[in-house]
Amino acid sequence: MAADHLIIFDHVSVCYWQNNMGIHSIKDLITKRKNPFQSKTILSDVSFTVGRGESMGILGRNGSGKSTLLRTVARLVQPREGKVTVNGTYAPILAIGAGLELELTGYENMRLLLSLYGKSRRNTDPIKAIVDFSELSDDVLRMPAKRYSSGMLARLAFSISIANEADILIIDEVLAVGDQGFQAKCMDKIFKIKDEGKTILFVSHSPGDVLKVCDTAILLESGKLTHAGPAAEICEHYNKLF
Amino acid sequence: MRRRIQPQTIYKNSNVQNIHRIYALSKRNIILRYKNSLVGFFWGFFKPLLYLLIFIAVFSKIPSNHIDNYILYVTSGLIFWFFFSNVTNQSVGSIISSAGLIKSLDIPVIFFPLSEIIGELFNFILTIAVFMVVMYWFGLTYSFRLLLIIPCILLFGVFSLGITVFLSSINVFFRDVGILWGTIQPALFYLTPIGYKEDLVPTAVATLNPIYYFIKLGRGIIHDTVPPSASLWGACFCIAAASLLIGSFVFYRLKNQFISTI
Numbered sequence: 001m002a003a004d005h006l007i008i009f010d011h012v013s014v015c016y017w018q019n020n021m022g023i024h025s026i027k028d029l030i031t032k033r034k035n036p037f038q039s040k041t042i043l044s045d046v047s048f049t050v051g052r053g054e055s056m057g058i059l060g061r062n063g064s065g066k067s068t069l070l071r072t073v074a075r076l077v078q079p080r081e082g083k084v085t086v087n088g089t090y091a092p093i094l095a096i097g098a099g100l101e102l103e104l105t106g107y108e109n110m111r112l113l114l115s116l117y118g119k120s121r122r123n124t125d126p127i128k129a130i131v132d133f134s135e136l137s138d139d140v141l142r143m144p145a146k147r148y149s150s151g152m153l154a155r156l157a158f159s160i161s162i163a164n165e166a167d168i169l170i171i172d173e174v175l176a177v178g179d180q181g182f183q184a185k186c187m188d189k190i191f192k193i194k195d196e197g198k199t200i201l202f203v204s205h206s207p208g209d210v211l212k213v214c215d216t217a218i219l220l221e222s223g224k225l226t227h228a229g230p231a232a233e234i235c236e237h238y239n240k241l242f
Numbered sequence: 243m244r245r246r247i248q249p250q251t252i253y254k255n256s257n258v259q260n261i262h263r264i265y266a267l268s269k270r271n272i273i274l275r276y277k278n279s280l281v282g283f284f285w286g287f288f289k290p291l292l293y294l295l296i297f298i299a300v301f302s303k304i305p306s307n308h309i310d311n312y313i314l315y316v317t318s319g320l321i322f323w324f325f326f327s328n329v330t331n332q333s334v335g336s337i338i339s340s341a342g343l344i345k346s347l348d349i350p351v352i353f354f355p356l357s358e359i360i361g362e363l364f365n366f367i368l369t370i371a372v373f374m375v376v377m378y379w380f381g382l383t384y385s386f387r388l389l390l391i392i393p394c395i396l397l398f399g400v401f402s403l404g405i406t407v408f409l410s411s412i413n414v415f416f417r418d419v420g421i422l423w424g425t426i427q428p429a430l431f432y433l434t435p436i437g438y439k440e441d442l443v444p445t446a447v448a449t450l451n452p453i454y455y456f457i458k459l460g461r462g463i464i465h466d467t468v469p470p471s472a473s474l475w476g477a478c479f480c481i482a483a484a485s486l487l488i489g490s491f492v493f494y495r496l497k498n499q500f501i502s503t504i
Contacts, residue, residue: 016499016502017499017502017503018502037415037499071345071501074346074348075348076344076345076346076347076348076501077501077502078498099342099343099346099347100342101270101274103274103277104270104273104274108270108273111266112266112267112269112270115262115263115265115266116263116266116267116343116347116349117347118256118259118262118263120262
């Protein structure tokens with residue numbers, strides 16, 4: 001079973017510290033000995049599996065724990081309870097501008113992030129791939145990223161992320177920006193990655209996109225997994241939420 | 243029930259990759275530091291010189307403050323102080339400012355303060371090299387004793403790393419730390435005998451000030467006629483080790499919660 005399941009979540013709960021900072025928290029700390037950091041449950045008792053080559057959509061309202069779930073897959077967050085097994089490498093899709101250093105130029109950002117992904121600096125093929133895919137001109141890439149428009153930043157971020165070849169592609173609502181041409185191009189690329197037999201985790205607020213990309217989906221409601229199953233079915237449940 | 247996620251064998255040579263990662267981050271820090279300044283890294287050298295002028299103007303008027311080779315005395319203390327001051331100021335927010343990377347990539351968070359130290363050490367070593375050349379005209383005598391500056395820099399680097407890791411971890415949860423640190427520093431600066439004789443600082447204060455030991459060690463190598471004693475080396479070693487221990491203890495207690503707060 002373990003071999004064909006790339007991601008296994010076994011009754012996973014994740015808690016964050018939530019701090020109520022400010023002068024009141026100091027007063028409470030002194031008078032009532034109340035800890036200013038409260039533990040807040042973000043995900044509770046979530047279980048699912050994703051097979052190799054499967055594409056799973058993650059739907060839910062804002063703040064239902066979708067991004068936390070992706071971070072748990074990416075092993076950025078340790079679960080409080082339960083067990084997470086990930087049998088493969090993952091490529092994070094950078095949220096808009098996150099991870100890009102705005103003072104650095106496009107090229108410098110590419111080299112930095114590729115090194116951080118663990119790529120060799122001598123291999124320049126990924127750089128070419130990024131430049132080709134992003135369709136940004138040489139002049140633009142020599143400019144500091146702070147002068148980029150949000151669409152240009154999204155192009156750069158998406159192009160860098162997909163240059164990192166991995167078994168699992170994590171996409172967290174990046175397709176919302178970028179012009180129509182680039183959006184279509186991203187979709188094409190996602191389908192291509194899917195055809196290569198890679199696994200995709202896809203977070204989106206657009207059930208239409210989820211239907212196009214994903215085979216299965218899960219629905220999160222305030223940190224609990226309420227529905228899991230074929231994408232079409234889950235999209236209906238999602239639409240009923242509103 | 244708390245179980246860790248099993249680490250996967252993803253990379254065959256992940257140590258090599260981690261070295262590349264630290265290198266890339268350090269390089270980024272060096273580029274960013276002087277990105278829009280005219281003389282770039284030479285600020286590392288000019289800043290102590292400007293302070294030297296202030297010190298000469300203020301302290302040379304005090305008759306009891308007669309020190310042999312005053313310029314060498316002051317600059318040898320100043321370059322060490324500025325290394326410490328730069329590195330702590332820049333990296334107190336290093337974890338917070340890397341939020342984007344920490345939230346999307348599986349990189350050990352310790353790399354961020356560590357790369358700040360490495361970037362600044364690089365600057366520091368270049369500054370010392372320039373300093374060694376220029377100070378020839380101000381009475382620096384070349385001998386093999388000067389090579390002792392290398393272990394001295396290493397110890398000071400370890401000490402600064404401990405402080406940095408401590409400050410930047412706490413700063414994630416209490417941003418007050420960064421602000422407070424900026425105001426504590428001038429006090430610490432004047433409690434360290436950099437521009438004046440050691441006996442101007444009360445002994446009790448001097449012995450409690452960890453930076454005092456490192457300044458004394460560096461100055462012993464560069465300025466004094468007698469080399470620093472073994473007990474001073476021992477004291478510096480212990481302080482550096484203690485600082486690293488405390489820093490890493492605090493860091494490892496807090497690191498799993500960084501992502502929820504930044």
